[in-house]
Amino acid sequence: MDFLSINTRFMDDVVNELQLKIERLENEINFKNGLISILSHDSKELFGTFLFLIEELEQKNISEEDFFTLLPQVKNDAKKNLQTVQDSIAWLKTQYGEFKIKPVKIRVMDLFHYLEERYAAQLKEKNINFYFKGDPNTFVTSDRILLEYILDKIFNNAAKYSLPGQDVYLQVITEDDQVVLSVTDFGTGMNEKYLSGIYTYNIPIFLGTSGEKGVGLSLKIVKNFISLLHGNIQIISAENKGTTVSIFLSKFIE
Known part of the structure; x- marks a missing residue:
């Protein structure tokens, strides 16, 4: 050469x-x-x-x-x-000062219980059934604060857009050196034409099934936090059928 x-x-x-x-x-x-x-x-x-x-x-x-x-x-x-x-x-x-990822070993089932407890009142009010799928002994090494925030916002949307009596799942799948955490609901879902702009400010704001309001900011921050964890996010949704939000995380981060 x-x-x-x-x-x-x-x-x-x-x-x-x-x-x-x-x-x-x-x-x-x-x-x-x-x-x-x-x-x-x-x-x-x-x-x-x-x-x-x-x-x-x-x-x-x-x-x-x-x-x-x-x-x-x-x-x-x-x-x-x-x-x-x-x-x-x-x-x-996460943008200013000396913010650093603090990896700790987290049992995924503990994340399920965290969401279950945090949203107990809302789950009861809407009569939503919340289930765990996968191996309850699965662990992921990640930053607890960021990961809890990510799942909190994803689950908040799942509960917000679910109709009374519907189910929501937190599922964990282990793939080689990855852990995939998915929150699935069977609520109002989203038209495919809105998915491409879901992380922008051009997408309309939808009310929850009980009139809950939001500003569409949470998913933008969620995506930012997932990138800090060197992970990826995938959203699959169909109008009136529901939504699955999956986050792909390495089993170990430095």
């Missing part, structure tokens, strides 16, 4: 590496811009609505009865706004 060929190959590698870095930076900038947009819009909407109601009450344009009738909606909006802030803080902690 002559010098020119070696130099050309080297330049191609440099260009490819630069393109990947540019793509990562563009994704990060888009994510941050979307995050700022969501936070500013939701905060303005929430406080604007609350201020409007107070002023209308003070000017006696609405009765106290009407005011308190509207408060549950304000409460729901406040909960949505708070969740957005909490998700943002969780992501920011």
